[in-house]
Amino acid sequence: MSFVLPVAHALVARKDLPIPAWLFAWGASIVLIVSFFALSAAWRKPKFEQERWHPVGARLSRALLSVPVQILCGAVGVLLLGFSIYAALHGTEAPDRNFALTFVFVTAWLGLPLFSVIIGDVFRPFNPWRAIGRAIGGGFSAIAGQRPAHLTYPERLGRWPAAIGLLAVVWLEVVYGSSGGVAVGLSPDSLGLAALLYSLYTLAMMAFFGVEKWCQTGEIFSVYFGMFSQLGSFGTKDGRLGRRLPLSAATHWATVPGSAAVVIASIASTSFDGAQEGAFKGGIKQVFEWLSEAGLSLTTSLRVTDTIFMALCFVGVGLVYLIGVRGMATVRGAPPLRKLRTGFAHTLIPIAFAYLVAHYFSLFVFQEQAQFTYLLSDPLGTATTDLFGTASSGIDFKLLSANAIWYVQVGALVIGHVVGLTLAHDRATAYWPDYRQAARSQYWMLAVMVAFTCFGLYLLSVANA
Amino acid sequence: MSSKATRLVGGLLVIVVAIVLLVVLKKDDSSSDATSNAGGKVPTIVVEHGKPVGGIADLTYNKGERIHFIVESDVSDEVHMHGYDVMKDVKAGGSVSFDFSASIEGVFEAELEGRKEQILELTVNP
Numbered sequence: 001m002s003f004v005l006p007v008a009h010a011l012v013a014r015k016d017l018p019i020p021a022w023l024f025a026w027g028a029s030i031v032l033i034v035s036f037f038a039l040s041a042a043w044r045k046p047k048f049e050q051e052r053w054h055p056v057g058a059r060l061s062r063a064l065l066s067v068p069v070q071i072l073c074g075a076v077g078v079l080l081l082g083f084s085i086y087a088a089l090h091g092t093e094a095p096d097r098n099f100a101l102t103f104v105f106v107t108a109w110l111g112l113p114l115f116s117v118i119i120g121d122v123f124r125p126f127n128p129w130r131a132i133g134r135a136i137g138g139g140f141s142a143i144a145g146q147r148p149a150h151l152t153y154p155e156r157l158g159r160w161p162a163a164i165g166l167l168a169v170v171w172l173e174v175v176y177g178s179s180g181g182v183a184v185g186l187s188p189d190s191l192g193l194a195a196l197l198y199s200l201y202t203l204a205m206m207a208f209f210g211v212e213k214w215c216q217t218g219e220i221f222s223v224y225f226g227m228f229s230q231l232g233s234f235g236t237k238d239g240r241l242g243r244r245l246p247l248s249a250a251t252h253w254a255t256v257p258g259s260a261a262v263v264i265a266s267i268a269s270t271s272f273d274g275a276q277e278g279a280f281k282g283g284i285k286q287v288f289e290w291l292s293e294a295g296l297s298l299t300t301s302l303r304v305t306d307t308i309f310m311a312l313c314f315v316g317v318g319l320v321y322l323i324g325v326r327g328m329a330t331v332r333g334a335p336p337l338r339k340l341r342t343g344f345a346h347t348l349i350p351i352a353f354a355y356l357v358a359h360y361f362s363l364f365v366f367q368e369q370a371q372f373t374y375l376l377s378d379p380l381g382t383a384t385t386d387l388f389g390t391a392s393s394g395i396d397f398k399l400l401s402a403n404a405i406w407y408v409q410v411g412a413l414v415i416g417h418v419v420g421l422t423l424a425h426d427r428a429t430a431y432w433p434d435y436r437q438a439a440r441s442q443y444w445m446l447a448v449m450v451a452f453t454c455f456g457l458y459l460l461s462v463a464n465a
Numbered sequence: 466m467s468s469k470a471t472r473l474v475g476g477l478l479v480i481v482v483a484i485v486l487l488v489v490l491k492k493d494d495s496s497s498d499a500t501s502n503a504g505g506k507v508p509t510i511v512v513e514h515g516k517p518v519g520g521i522a523d524l525t526y527n528k529g530e531r532i533h534f535i536v537e538s539d540v541s542d543e544v545h546m547h548g549y550d551v552m553k554d555v556k557a558g559g560s561v562s563f564d565f566s567a568s569i570e571g572v573f574e575a576e577l578e579g580r581k582e583q584i585l586e587l588t589v590n591p
Contacts, residue, residue, distance in 0.1 A: 013547035015572040017590060319478075397548055402570035402591040 024461040027410040046430040051244040074131025081128035088192030097381030098188040113228040120234035123225040133211035150210040158257030165220035170269035175306040250346040260345035266352040268313040278462040327444030347424040354416020358409040417453040512538035517584040548573035
């Protein structure tokens with residue numbers, strides 16, 4: 001019996017061409033050469049452990065962080081969330097014509113990591129759940145005359161709820177949404193429902209543990225976008241905007257338990273999405289056939305299969321990291337394993353970011369054209385509204401040539417690799433007093449990074465081949 | 466754990482990983498090249514019972530070439546060439562011909578729009 005895998009395209013009318021073999025070879029060679037030089041040109045003292053914080057313009061700070069601006073930003077966030085849910089529930093069922101799907105999964109989900117790196121944690125002021133939570137908390141204090149009491153958050157849980165949530169978001173988009181038998185991707189209805197449920201869950205958790213606490217640990221989007229903002233040089237501290245050494249904030253990010261799981265989940269879910277129609281295609285088909293022959297329906301079979309492969313990605317990426325950490329622990333003078341495990345997690349953030357850029361750069365550029373033309377003018381996809389006169393414009397797929405996309409993809413991976421190596425080496429010099437031992441410990445992290453970067457290149461070279 | 470035991474566990478781990486990789490990265494040998502655009506004949510995609518005969522057809526061109534193919538269908542539907550956004554109706558038992566220039570690079574799908582059934586994967590190399 002032969003099966004035809006249901007093909008899904010939620011939003012995408014165009015897929016990237018796989019990077020050609022010669023570029024793959026060049027990319028991998030550059031990675032190895034760069035790594036070799038990174039080893040020999042090693043510095044001996046940590047450079048990134050100190051933030052070197054400089055507050056910027058007191059007036060600007062006061063204005064941007066003032067209460068009215070906070071309320072305004074919060075209101076914009078709530079409005080956008082509300083409108084997305086409305087469009088999802090009341091707009092067209094065609095995913096590519098409905099404002100909600102592109103706004104949530106492309107503009108916000110892929111755009112905010114980018115903006116977080118460049119200009120800092122922009123999601124925080126616009127976070128709709130934080131805004132609602134703070135408004136409710138403020139209302140409570142005004143009426144009851146006291147601040148709301150909260151449960152103590154179990155510190156051991158750390159960022160695990162966000163790590164699992166992150167996998168759940170990607171699962172909803174690429175597993176649940178792509179497996180509808182004759183799938184056209186996640187239906188706007190399901191997205192609307194999911195957003196409502198997530199809002200309820202988040203507000204409940206905020207009520208239990210406090211708004212800020214939950215944003216630091218459990219609120220998926222705060223934790224995820226916040227993670228990327230650690231790479232950049234802009235942030236806030238003690239109510240002031242400021243500038244710091246780029247990458248320096250990241251060195252303190254992973255001290256909360258479960259942080260490693262968040263960054264591993266990010267790499268794993270991007271890998272899965274990149275591999276499902278390329279590198280994993282044969283394997284997925286195999287398991288899918290076994291399951292459907294065992295009597296599961298086609299849709300269930302595909303969902304279960306994809307879930308298994310996504311879980312495999314998470315375990316695989318986690319294992320590679322843990323092997324690297326184990327290896328470092330064998331070097332003389334190594335700190336305890338626990339400390340190593342959390343101490344090097346932040347070095348994977350640049351890799352996670354590079355994976356995002358490599359896999360979604362072209363999708364983002366093309367789909368944003370839709371976002372700002374027909375999806376803005378006709379957000380419900382009813383073909384009856386044309387708010388800005390752009391309802392009939394489309395996506396110009398000639399905007400990026402295949403070559404331009406390839407260079408961006410390989411460039412992102414190589415740069416992510418170098419930044420990851422830099423952070424890892426810097427951390428090693430902080431942990432090992434003897435720089436020779438520090439350098440020795442980094443053979444292990446080097447192997448981890450080379451593995452991730454070459455795996456990333458490999459995924460791009462077999463994409464939908 | 467003694468160093469011997471560590472090495473044993475490490476070795477086992479490597480074997481497990483290798484096996485998993487083999488299964489996971491198993492080449493997909495099922496994608497049959499039902500349609501080939503080599504040799505001058507106009508490639509034809511035959512649709513029976515709303516599905517492409519021989520699986521989803523693959524056509525590959527270089528940028529600037531002329532893309533020309535025919536869809537023969539036993540069901541009435543609209544054929545939508547995504548990306549290029551060319552849409553043509555086909556009647557049950559009829560056929561429809563596509564002829565356009567390969568101006569956009571990438572991988573694109575053609576679907577029976579009403580059935581959401583992909584019939585063609587079109588690759589345009591630079």
